[in-house]
Amino acid sequence: MSPIYDQKSRIKFLVAALALLIGAATVIYTNWLVQRVSAREQQQIQLYAKAQEFIINSESDSNTLFVFNEIIDANATIPVILSSDGKDVIGAKNITMPAHLSPADSVTLLGSELLLMRQQHPPIVVKLGAGQVNYIFYRDSQLLQQLRTYPLVQVVVIGCLGIIAYFAFSASRRAEQNRVWVGLAKETAHQLGTPLSSLVGWQNYLRDSDRFKDEPIVEELGKDIRRLEIITERFSNIGSVPVLKDENLYHTTRNAIEYLQSRVSKKVIFTIETDLPFDTPARINVPLFDWVIENICKNAVDAMEGRGSITLHLRRVRTRRTWYRRGAPPRQVAVDITDTGKGIPKNKLDRVFMPGFTTKRRGWGLGLALAKRIIENYHEGKLFVKWSEMGRGTTFRVVLNQ
Numbered sequence: 001m002s003p004i005y006d007q008k009s010r011i012k013f014l015v016a017a018l019a020l021l022i023g024a025a026t027v028i029y030t031n032w033l034v035q036r037v038s039a040r041e042q043q044q045i046q047l048y049a050k051a052q053e054f055i056i057n058s059e060s061d062s063n064t065l066f067v068f069n070e071i072i073d074a075n076a077t078i079p080v081i082l083s084s085d086g087k088d089v090i091g092a093k094n095i096t097m098p099a100h101l102s103p104a105d106s107v108t109l110l111g112s113e114l115l116l117m118r119q120q121h122p123p124i125v126v127k128l129g130a131g132q133v134n135y136i137f138y139r140d141s142q143l144l145q146q147l148r149t150y151p152l153v154q155v156v157v158i159g160c161l162g163i164i165a166y167f168a169f170s171a172s173r174r175a176e177q178n179r180v181w182v183g184l185a186k187e188t189a190h191q192l193g194t195p196l197s198s199l200v201g202w203q204n205y206l207r208d209s210d211r212f213k214d215e216p217i218v219e220e221l222g223k224d225i226r227r228l229e230i231i232t233e234r235f236s237n238i239g240s241v242p243v244l245k246d247e248n249l250y251h252t253t254r255n256a257i258e259y260l261q262s263r264v265s266k267k268v269i270f271t272i273e274t275d276l277p278f279d280t281p282a283r284i285n286v287p288l289f290d291w292v293i294e295n296i297c298k299n300a301v302d303a304m305e306g307r308g309s310i311t312l313h314l315r316r317v318r319t320r321r322t323w324y325r326r327g328a329p330p331r332q333v334a335v336d337i338t339d340t341g342k343g344i345p346k347n348k349l350d351r352v353f354m355p356g357f358t359t360k361r362r363g364w365g366l367g368l369a370l371a372k373r374i375i376e377n378y379h380e381g382k383l384f385v386k387w388s389e390m391g392r393g394t395t396f397r398v399v400l401n402q
Contacts, residue, residue, distance in 0.1 A: 012166075015166075016162070019158050019159075019162045022158055023154065026151055026154045026155075026158075027154075030150050030151045034144065034147045034148055037144050037147060038140070041141060041144060045080065045124060045136065045138045048072065048078075048136065051067045051072050053126045053128075056129075057129055075094065077142070077143065078139075078140075078141045079092075079093070079117070079138060079139050080093050080094065080137065080138045081093075081095070081110065081114050081136070081137045081138070082126075082136055083135045083136075083137060085135075089107070089111070092110055095113055097109065116139055117137035117138055117139045121138055121139065123136060124138075188235045196225065196229065199221070199224075199228070200225060202221075203218065203225060206218045206221070227259075233287050234287045237285065237287065242378050243285060244284060244379065245285070246282070246283060247281060247282060247283075247284050247289075248279060248280070249281065249282040249314060249333060249335070249400070250274055250276070250314060251278075252290070253312055254272055255290070256289070257297070259290075260294055260297055264306070265306035268301055268306060268307065268309070268310060269308075269309040269310070270310050270311075271309065271310070271312070272311075272313075272314070273312070274313070274315075276314050276315065276316060280402075281402060282401070283330075284379060284400060285379070288374045291371070292371040292374050292383070293335075295367040295368065295370065296367075296396050297310055298367065299367060299368065300339035300394070301339075303339060303342050308339060308341060308393075309339070310338070310339050310340075311336075311337075311338045312337050313335070313338070314333065316331075316334070317332050317399060318332075319331065319332050330401040331401070331402045332381070332401055333399075334397050334400070335397070335398040335400070336398075337395065337396045338393060338394070340392070341393050343390040344385065344388040344390075345390065346388075349388065353368050353372045353383070354369060371383060375398055375400075379400060379401070381398065381399045381400045381401060382398075383397070383398050384396070384397055
């Protein structure tokens with residue numbers, strides 16, 4: 001069974017669809033409840049108005065007492081106002097009146113409530129006889145108001161849960177990827193250790209042999225052994241905290257290019273340009289930084305099909321605070337790596353650093369993903385595609401701290 005993060009698109013769609021379904025169902029059901037409660041409150045006010053009319057016109061004290069207790073006094077939730085002409089307030093019920101209000105302020109407050117009630121519901125006429133009428137105004141109870149706002153609260157809660165689930169899923173995926181990276185790197189370093197020790201022994205044997213005395217192949221073998229030692233050190237540093245030192249950026253970059261230049265097509269021209277003083281330092285781990293330069297340049301060589309030019313330009317860049325996670329941002333320098341290859345389609349720019357993405361038939365799609373991890377996780381810098389145009393080439397920018 002494939003890991004859960006391999007099905008991330010389907011899972012994200014299902015989570016989003018489920019959230020929308022829950023939200024829609026909540027809104028529909030709550031609206032239904034609101035209509036039911038609103039209709040019930042309207043019926044209560046209609047009954048309340050008839051009770052008021054009965055009390056005013058009734059001559060029986062026992063009947064009016066019963067109606068008052070069972071209907072009028074029983075309304076403890078719906079705010080109502082009794083008015084003679086729709087302006088003057090005769091009485092009010094279930095309206096909170098602060099104790100410190102003066103009589104004039106109380107009249108003003110009741111007038112505001114009357115205006116609000118008029119906007120919410122039409123008044124109910126109470127017939128007094130002899131052609132005289134009063135009016136009952138009312139507004140929604142607090143329960144009904146809460147029910148009206150409940151869908152919004154529910155949608156916000158669902159949205160928050162969706163965001164939490166998204167970040168939890170992303171964190172889980174990154175943690176799983178980190179374990180894969182670290183495990184693969186450590187195992188690779190371990191596997192390289194045994195044949196490397198054997199090669200060192202064979203080189204010493206050849207050096208001491210008269211038959212191979214002064215043979216250049218022995219020294220070339222030594223260079224490759226040293227290269228394997230560097231590769232082993234690189235893999236060993238993955239998953240651990242690498243030591244960053246102030247290294248000469250120009251010399252370090254030039255050394256990485258010199259090694260690579262002797263091992264690729266002679267039709268690929270490497271150039272290093274700098275706007276910085278030659279002694280400008282940067283906080284880097286040399287083996288890992290070399291690895292980044294090599295990965296980017298090797299991809300560039302493949303994109304140019306072994307023919308073209310690669311230019312590395314060293315420059316100072318303006319610091320972006322969002323790139324630095326702790327405290328005040330340091331000064332930063334950049335290495336722009338520009339090739340004259342095929343370029344990267346715009347619809348693939350956001351995928352070039354994803355593990356497994358490759359345009360080569362036999363590629364693993366790990367080089368750029370590993371390079372980005374080294375720069376951003378271990379060097380607290382930034383690696384991104386600065387520019388790319390089909391048929392003209394691509395520029396990768398490596399941002400480093402000083």
